[in-house]
Amino acid sequence: MNASGNSKLLFTCPHHGLGELDELSLRCEDHLPYTCKKDPGQKFSNDNDVYTHQLTDSIVNNILGLSGIKPYEHVAELHRKYVDYNRRYECAFEPYIIQARQKYLDYHIGILQKIDEMLPENENGLAFLFDIHGTGREEIEIGDQVYPFEVLIGTDQQCSIRALTQIDPKVWWDDDKGLIPLLQRKGRKVFPPNKDLEEQNHLLDGGYAIQTYGNKKRLAAIQIEVIYPIRKDTTRREELAEDIADCICQFVKPFI
């Protein structure tokens, strides 16, 4: 890791805001803002990714302990029932709730400002964004096979990590350097468990934030989703945060 200067790591946490609005969020039947009726994506959720704020804090603090540099952290303010920060603008909130729109814009402008600080013009090297989520799933069925997992990792079929694979095309699945292989080495069950399944399973492969910010020239963006039984159990959550922090430090080291 670079011994001085700003961190090159940013952790975002879009789905665990606790802020409330006076205005009721009265969503229409299909749980999508009317500006977004044609969106083929998932329906709006009224449930937060609970404990992801704690998980994000813990990963960040573990990385600080390991590297001596505190990563940037950017946590959503409003509850997900008002704003889904991991959606594009048209689909993220009811347009008549002005505060929701403002908070959505503030959140994404905040991310862009932090990226600017991580990637000054006069420097080479990469920066990384990790978007931290919870998932309600615990297994994925493909064909007649069931894959139980603890951690789901999304890269939009490696599109969001192009900045990285342009430097080292094989790094993502490299036994000694890839983030998923490093986690597997610690005994963690990760989906996708291998490159073939990554290619077959685009649906759960990351959302708006990594697709948007992973398009930047020197930024690799990765979505990390954690199952509920680990998030809710403090000991298991802390252990996982330690493992993720350690693997991320090893994974990013050659590039920052």
Ligand SMILES: [Zn+2]
């Ligand atoms: Zn989420």
